[in-house]
Amino acid sequence: xxxxxxxxxxxxxxxxxxxxxxxxxxxxxxxxxxxxxxxxxxxxxxxxxxxxxxxxxxxxxxxxxxxxxxxxxxxxxxxxxxxxxxxxxxxxxxxxxxxxxxxxxxxxxxxxxxxxxxxxxx
Numbered sequence: 001x002x003x004x005x006x007x008x009x010x011x012x013x014x015x016x017x018x019x020x021x022x023x024x025x026x027x028x029x030x031x032x033x034x035x036x037x038x039x040x041x042x043x044x045x046x047x048x049x050x051x052x053x054x055x056x057x058x059x060x061x062x063x064x065x066x067x068x069x070x071x072x073x074x075x076x077x078x079x080x081x082x083x084x085x086x087x088x089x090x091x092x093x094x095x096x097x098x099x100x101x102x103x104x105x106x107x108x109x110x111x112x113x114x115x116x117x118x119x120x121x122x
């Protein structure tokens with residue numbers, strides 16, 4: 001089955017490297033999350049009429065989901081989970097005129113709408 005899936009892949013793509021600086025060792029969680037959000041927004045704005053596939057690890061999914069789906073706390077991310085962001089784009093004469101708000105959907109992410117307080121035993 002894996003062989004069949006691999007033969008259907010389109011390998012004719014141009015990888016895109018953002019202008020976001022690669023972090024130095026010891027990057028804080030806050031800086032990491034800021035960088036993820038910046039990359040997502042930069043790519044979405046650079047290619048507003050394209051479908052983009054961004055591949056990352058769990059922290060990238062947590063950050064993207066919680067940033068664009070407000071007032072949520074991510075509890076767990078499954079293996080092969082994903083976040084889908086969609087927005088309406090209007091154009092005139094081939095130029096992007098306006099972009100709407102992001103709609104967020106996901107699979108494999110368990111979350112709470114309220115901030116979670118974890119109590120530790122005393």
